[in-house]
Amino acid sequence: MTWEELDYARLEALRVRFLERTAGDADYWNDEADLASYDLTFAERIGWKWDAVLRELQLRQWQPPRQVPLVDWGCGSGVALRRWLQHVGLADWTELVVSDRSARAMRYAEESVRRQYQEAGQPLPTIRQLSPDAAAAAATGSVLLVSHVMNELDGAGRARLIEAASQAQAVVWVEPGAYDESRALIQIREALMRDFRPVAPCTHSAGCGMLTEDNNRHWCHHFGRAPVEAFTEGHWAQFGKWLGIDLRALPYSFLVMERRTRENESVPSPDWSRAIGHPREYKGYLKILNCQAEGVEELMMQKRDAKALHKHIRKGKYLPIYRWRRKDAKVVGGEALDQEGCL
Ligand SMILES: C[S@@+](CC[C@H](N)C(=O)[O-])C[C@H]1O[C@@H](n2cnc3c(N)ncnc32)[C@H](O)[C@@H]1O
Structure with a gap:
């Protein structure tokens, strides 16, 4: 898919679902071109948020677990997994799991990751496409990646995902920087706290300070920076205009937690x-x-x-x-x- 081939009518149909928060109702990936159009545009913008998160983790010198499975839950076109592999490395995973309720999305994500390995000339680890139920089992001991899925899950879907997260070695979860998603991430942080320690955005392991009544109107969100092409390339300008948003503002919420061990207990720096x-x-x-x-x-x-x-x-x-x-x-x-x- 190129910018010249991009079909804005497809994107519009997706956008309406995302805006009206009806995307959770049914599988909306009608064909591969839907995924390719999404991957070139919405997913790329989500990728910029992942770039910001992954740069932060590197600056904060976090060492993610390695030699474990890497699971992308609600993978869509696979952007979270690809960004992770690009920043953290292609080589260290016992297997890769792409999971989505959409078989088409899983196929697309797997293909895109295969190409990434081919282009890097790296041997491909095992890649599995797993339904959300099967992925819950595969998430045990994994690094679990979740991106922009929260508002598509009903109560049962969310509970299943949190249960899977509670079995993981580490969870890296990125969502839009909106009130509801941030508040949901805070609930998940608190639910995982007994066995996990927060790596980011928090600088401490105390209870989340957003939960006091005084702070009810606030939410935990951050701003990334769009890359230079978002300002210099005409198709991004056109995309931003069509969306009616300033692409330079890149709000996101995120949560990174890792299973508590004796070694990592002292890592947070509470004076920061x-x-x-x-x-x-x-x-x-x-x-x-x-x-x-x-x-x-x-x-x-x-x-x-x-x-x-x-x-x-x-x-x-x-x-x-x-x-x-x-x-x-x-x-x-x-x-x-x-x-x-x-x-
Ligand atoms: C907005 S897309 C995000 C895709 C990708 N993670 C990203 O960041 O670009 C949400 C994805 O969640 C999937 N999804 C929705 N409900 C789901 C469920 N109950 N279980 C698993 N995946 C689900 C959708 O099919 C879609 O691929």
Whole structure:
């Protein structure tokens, strides 16, 4: 599928389902061209979110489990699995599992992953296409990838997925940066907490601070950066215009957890904080919704108190992870997690 061949009517049909949240009702992949059109556009944009998540994990020096199965649940065209393999490596998996309620999607995802290995000249591990029920069993001891599936699952589907997650070695789950999906991820975080430790976005292993009544209106979301082609290539401009969105804004929610072991218990660094969403900018100061072990609260930072940090935050180029110096709810200085990943 190329941009010239792209059929916007197909995308429109998909988009209506996603927007009206009716995508969960029935399998909507009518033919391979649906998947190819999705893969070139919506999935690529989802891939940019995965790039942001995977870069963060690398900066935070997280070592994912290896020599385990890698399962992509609700795989669609397979973008999550391909991005994972691209960032983390092609070689270390005992098997790859693509799972979806749609057989067509599983075939497409498997084919796309095969091509990825061929193009890299790497030997292909076993790839299995498994129904959601069978994938639940295969997820035991795996790295479980989940991407943009939450709002298509009913209660039973969600429960099955959470049960599968509870058997995994690690879970890496990316969703749109919307209220409902974020809140659902928070529930999953809390449900897995006994056996798993949060790797990201959290900087701590305490209960989620979003769950207090005061924070009811907030949700845990973050912004990635679209790659340069989103600004320079005409077809992306056209796609963004058609969608009616600014492609530069890339909101997402995510959750990465790994099974607790004696070694990884001490990994979180509770004196570090994470800024949620975008800071709000006022004349001479910023308001930052801040998450740390003690809870989620709004902080205020005056430019004159911390000029360099203020600039750093406004540019928004880096991970929004900081070690503040504070006077109550006022930030008076501190340091940012830098590109070397000092966390
Ligand atoms: C929006 S697509 C996301 C696909 C892919 N994970 C991505 O990020 O591009 C949601 C996928 O979930 C699948 N799906 C929906 N309900 C499901 C269920 N109950 N069990 C398994 N897969 C399901 C759909 O067929 C579709 O492929």
